[in-house]
Amino acid sequence: MMLRILMPVLLSLLSACASYIPVNESPAPVERSEPARPGTPVLVGPPRPESVPEQSPVPASRQSVPATASSTLLASVDAAMAAGDFERAAAVSERALRISPRDAVIWYRLANIRYQQQRYADARGLARRALSYAAGDATLQQQVNDLLARLDNQ
Amino acid sequence: MTDHEVKQERQSPVWRRRLIWSLGLGLAILVAWLMWIDYQVRRDFAALQWALPARIYARPAELYTGAPLNAAVVNDYLQQLGYRQVDAVAGSGEFRLQGGQLQVQTRGFQFWDGTEPSVFATIEFGDDQIASVSADAIAGNGDVTTRSLPLVRLEPVEITQINPATGEDRLPVSLDQVPEALINAIIAVEDQRFYQHWGVDPKGILRAFWVNLRRGEVVQGGSTLTQQLVKNLYLTQDRTLRRKVEEAFMALALELHFSKDEILAAYLNEVFLGQDGSRAIHGFTLAAQYYFSRPLTELSLAELALLAGLPRGASFYNPRRNPERALNRRNTVLRNMAAQGYISEAEYDSASSAQLSTSLRPARRNRAYPAFMDLVRADLARDYDADALRSEGLRIFTTLDLRVQQTMDTALEPAVAAVEMVADDGTPLQAAMVISDSNTGEIRALAGSRRPGAVGFNRALNAVRPIGSLIKPAIYLAALESGDDTLATVLSDRPVELVTEDGQRWSPGNFDDQTAGDVYFHDALARSLNLATVDLGTRIGIDTVINMLDDLGHSRPVPEYLSVLLGAVDMAPLEVARFYQTLASSGFYSPLRSVEAVTTGEGERLQRYGFETKQVADPASVFLLEQALQDVFVRGTARSAAETLADNLPLAGKTGTTNDYRDSWFAGYGDDLTGVVWLGYDDNRNTGLTGATGALRVWAAVMQQLAIQPRQTRAPDAIVWEEVPIRASLSPTTEDCQATRLLPFREGQLPAAVTECLQNGTLLDRVIDRFRSLSP
Numbered sequence: 001m002m003l004r005i006l007m008p009v010l011l012s013l014l015s016a017c018a019s020y021i022p023v024n025e026s027p028a029p030v031e032r033s034e035p036a037r038p039g040t041p042v043l044v045g046p047p048r049p050e051s052v053p054e055q056s057p058v059p060a061s062r063q064s065v066p067a068t069a070s071s072t073l074l075a076s077v078d079a080a081m082a083a084g085d086f087e088r089a090a091a092v093s094e095r096a097l098r099i100s101p102r103d104a105v106i107w108y109r110l111a112n113i114r115y116q117q118q119r120y121a122d123a124r125g126l127a128r129r130a131l132s133y134a135a136g137d138a139t140l141q142q143q144v145n146d147l148l149a150r151l152d153n154q
Numbered sequence: 155m156t157d158h159e160v161k162q163e164r165q166s167p168v169w170r171r172r173l174i175w176s177l178g179l180g181l182a183i184l185v186a187w188l189m190w191i192d193y194q195v196r197r198d199f200a201a202l203q204w205a206l207p208a209r210i211y212a213r214p215a216e217l218y219t220g221a222p223l224n225a226a227v228v229n230d231y232l233q234q235l236g237y238r239q240v241d242a243v244a245g246s247g248e249f250r251l252q253g254g255q256l257q258v259q260t261r262g263f264q265f266w267d268g269t270e271p272s273v274f275a276t277i278e279f280g281d282d283q284i285a286s287v288s289a290d291a292i293a294g295n296g297d298v299t300t301r302s303l304p305l306v307r308l309e310p311v312e313i314t315q316i317n318p319a320t321g322e323d324r325l326p327v328s329l330d331q332v333p334e335a336l337i338n339a340i341i342a343v344e345d346q347r348f349y350q351h352w353g354v355d356p357k358g359i360l361r362a363f364w365v366n367l368r369r370g371e372v373v374q375g376g377s378t379l380t381q382q383l384v385k386n387l388y389l390t391q392d393r394t395l396r397r398k399v400e401e402a403f404m405a406l407a408l409e410l411h412f413s414k415d416e417i418l419a420a421y422l423n424e425v426f427l428g429q430d431g432s433r434a435i436h437g438f439t440l441a442a443q444y445y446f447s448r449p450l451t452e453l454s455l456a457e458l459a460l461l462a463g464l465p466r467g468a469s470f471y472n473p474r475r476n477p478e479r480a481l482n483r484r485n486t487v488l489r490n491m492a493a494q495g496y497i498s499e500a501e502y503d504s505a506s507s508a509q510l511s512t513s514l515r516p517a518r519r520n521r522a523y524p525a526f527m528d529l530v531r532a533d534l535a536r537d538y539d540a541d542a543l544r545s546e547g548l549r550i551f552t553t554l555d556l557r558v559q560q561t562m563d564t565a566l567e568p569a570v571a572a573v574e575m576v577a578d579d580g581t582p583l584q585a586a587m588v589i590s591d592s593n594t595g596e597i598r599a600l601a602g603s604r605r606p607g608a609v610g611f612n613r614a615l616n617a618v619r620p621i622g623s624l625i626k627p628a629i630y631l632a633a634l635e636s637g638d639d640t641l642a643t644v645l646s647d648r649p650v651e652l653v654t655e656d657g658q659r660w661s662p663g664n665f666d667d668q669t670a671g672d673v674y675f676h677d678a679l680a681r682s683l684n685l686a687t688v689d690l691g692t693r694i695g696i697d698t699v700i701n702m703l704d705d706l707g708h709s710r711p712v713p714e715y716l717s718v719l720l721g722a723v724d725m726a727p728l729e730v731a732r733f734y735q736t737l738a739s740s741g742f743y744s745p746l747r748s749v750e751a752v753t754t755g756e757g758e759r760l761q762r763y764g765f766e767t768k769q770v771a772d773p774a775s776v777f778l779l780e781q782a783l784q785d786v787f788v789r790g791t792a793r794s795a796a797e798t799l800a801d802n803l804p805l806a807g808k809t810g811t812t813n814d815y816r817d818s819w820f821a822g823y824g825d826d827l828t829g830v831v832w833l834g835y836d837d838n839r840n841t842g843l844t845g846a847t848g849a850l851r852v853w854a855a856v857m858q859q860l861a862i863q864p865r866q867t868r869a870p871d872a873i874v875w876e877e878v879p880i881r882a883s884l885s886p887t888t889e890d891c892q893a894t895r896l897l898p899f900r901e902g903q904l905p906a907a908v909t910e911c912l913q914n915g916t917l918l919d920r921v922i923d924r925f926r927s928l929s930p
Contacts, residue, residue: 068219073305091762091764095267097593098594099218101592102593102868116804121767128767129742129767132773133579135868
């Protein structure tokens with residue numbers, strides 16, 4: 001039970017702190033192994049003692065994750081983009097989102113794919129969604145905002 | 155010469171000429187007939203295209219470290235896919251599950267987003283989730299290395315199909331996909347000289363006649379595979395000699411123009427092998443699925459021999475209905491194979507002593523999950539006409555989650571029965587339930603009736619009823635979005651008299667006829683106070699509320715009546731699901747979807763229905779709203795379910811009850827699932843249930859079974875936590891400020907209750923408060 005509460009928090013910590021290389025110019029490989037900074041503030045509901053999971057530091061085993069479901073799928077997204085099959089890239093991104101639905105990086109990734117397909121309305125919604133999960137990650141917020149600015153010029 | 159002689163002289167050539175003429179004419183007709191047969195056979199066979207049903211698939215199971223699946227659930231998936239439990243996994247479609255460890259060789263599948271390869275995986279289960287997924291690889295020198303597998307996707311379970319008008323179903327394959335043993339078995343028992351004859355086999359007929367005579371029963375047929383194919387392709391009831399001759403010529407014509415392999419492949423796909431209700435099972439690939447729930451390539455020699463025996467009489471030798479006969483027939487096939495040298499005596503011995511291994515009769519598939527299928531049909535109708543669905547062999551990949559649907563199907567009826575106040579005339583209380591993915595808007599399960607699998611009126615889609623207090627979150631969200639209100643806004647929960655649009659006096663009341671006086675916005679929503687809601691709603695304006703409903707995804711026009719504030723808005727359960735879905739995904743509207751992708755029968759992507767999402771409210775506003783909706787389970791109208799859901803809280807939700815207890819509603823969500831339950835009678839009579847005593851209990855029973863995941867919504871950056879007096883008051887006294895509780899606020903938007911207490915408090919209090927608000 002505790003694990004079930006902790007895991008999403010830890011995972012979102014990880015992704016929130018990950019750096020991200022934009023993909024809008026060329027499909028760049030995604031490197032997301034930067035370790036999470038322990039102690040990054042995460043608010044989970046009101047600070048009632050019973051509802052706040054203990055802020056445990058990210059376990060060592062999580063810091064050098066081998067290949068996770070998401071990272072494997074993101075590699076497939078890269079492959080699909082390289083092959084010019086944007087729709088497959090979108091499909092694989094969505095598959096990754098079903099597994100990690102609050103991973104801001106994946107939402108941003110999908111927004112970028114839609115941007116490249118010139119589906120701007122879809123891209124805008126997805127980018128805003130990415131932003132809503134990007135709390136605490138200034139770099140990613142900046143990247144999403146850049147994309148939103150480009151979308152406003154379309 | 156007499157006249158008579160002359161006549162005779164002239165008569166003879168006339169007669170002869172007529173004979174020649176008629177012979178010539180007959181020959182011409184025969185030739186024309188043969189040419190016609192030849193033309194017909196060439197035309198029909200070259201363009202041989204079967205009408206193929208659309209196949210509908212559930213969402214595939216994804217196995218990865220941390221996936222919320224336990225061994226029992228994965229076992230269920232494997233059973234439904236027809237995987238076989240074995241002692242040692244040696245081939246695809248086999249698994250071994252023991253002590254929390256699963257070894258499985260998957261089959262692989264052509265998905266719309268790429269090929270999923272067949273893999274051998276070892277899966278360790280933890281408590282209600284997958285602890286690890288790994289693969290063993292054996293190197294050339296025999297060393298076994300284990301590497302972790304990031305992700306394994308099982309093939310999707312086929313839930314149902316949309317059949318062609320002919321009722322024929324088949325899964326055509328090319329010859330190289332058919333096991334050689336099956337071909338040998340068929341040739342051995344049906345047409346030994348298939349590769350030698352020209353379509354008709356006089357020797358074969360004689361031999362069959364002789365063999366059958368000696369054994370006193372029909373064990374061999376005289377007609378060749380080619381003739382049988384013709385018979386199947388041009389199926390007529392006509393069994394006259396003329397028809398037989400015609401078929402023989404057609405067989406000859408077929409052999410003249412097409413190769414043996416082409417004819418054999420057509421035969422393997424065409425032949426009738428069973429009847430499943432209104433669905434006719436054609437071809438050996440489908441027969442393998444139908445009788446053994448497994449692909450043809452995974453079947454044993456004994457199983458293949460059983461199938462090879464079926465063309466003689468699919469109903470007579472049906473292994474489910476006539477196991478004795480089927481067994482004898484199978485062994486006849488095996489004996490023929492041994493006699494003709496296709497198998498050894500040892501193989502014969504072991505195969506002929508094998509027990510029948512047919513799977514249970516599958517559920518009638520055209521009736522599977524009818525409520526969900528109504529939605530799939532409606533969604534598909536936008537892009538596909540009925541003919542395409544019935545004949546082009548499309549594969550439809552839906553969002554249905556079998557675990558969710560089956561759990562709901564099992565839990566719903568007893569849960570409804572438990573709350574039902576049985577009507578005098580025995581009319582059953584009815585129910586509908588919609589469960590969607592909180593993040594994506596994909597429909598995971600649907601019930602259109604309290605009885606799973608019921609066909610008919612689909613209440614989830616079509617029971618359009620007033621939603622009562624389910625509307626309140628839209629009103630409170632509209633207020634939060636306006637920027638003027640906070641969770642600590644003080645509302646007046648006191649009797650009022652209003653004048654409606656048509657000049658009537660209207661005095662709404664609270665559900666329990668009590669009034670709360672001054673009450674916080676937060677508590678008014680959690681406790682579903684009508685008068686406080688009317689106070690708020692009249693202040694922000696009905697039009698603002700209706701605009702918010704539109705933004706949240708409601709698509710019908712709503713009249714601007716005051717009664718809208720108390721839920722005089724009609725929605726079907728599916729529409730309520732759309733509305734709450736938007737709240738569950740933090741203010742992002744996504745259309746609810748039941749279909750993810752459509753491919754051709756070969757797996758080529760035709761259409762994909764991707765995620766769409768549109769921001770309709772500020773995530774900070776939705777976060778604040780959700781604090782109150784979570785409190786519904788703690789101090790509000792759903793606290794009675796807190797015990798049932800002890801392992802699942804915090805969750806967010808709202809009860810709804812309509813006039814005269816006609817409708818009992820509950821809508822709520824966790825991190826993974828959003829669910830809506832409606833209870834009511836089809837004739838609109840009093841149910842005797844409130845949202846809390848009816849729908850909530852059903853919702854909690856189902857969601858507890860589904861282990862709905864707690865809400866772990868992260869606070870947006872703009873949220874701060876502040877102390878407010880426990881007692882709501884427009885001008886709190888110093889005493890009020892002594893007893894406080896924490897509430898979240900949007901930064902820079904603190905209500906009077908907070909600021910006044912801060913001003914009244916001591917310097918020390920203020921320091922402590924600031925410290926607290928910084929470090930939650």
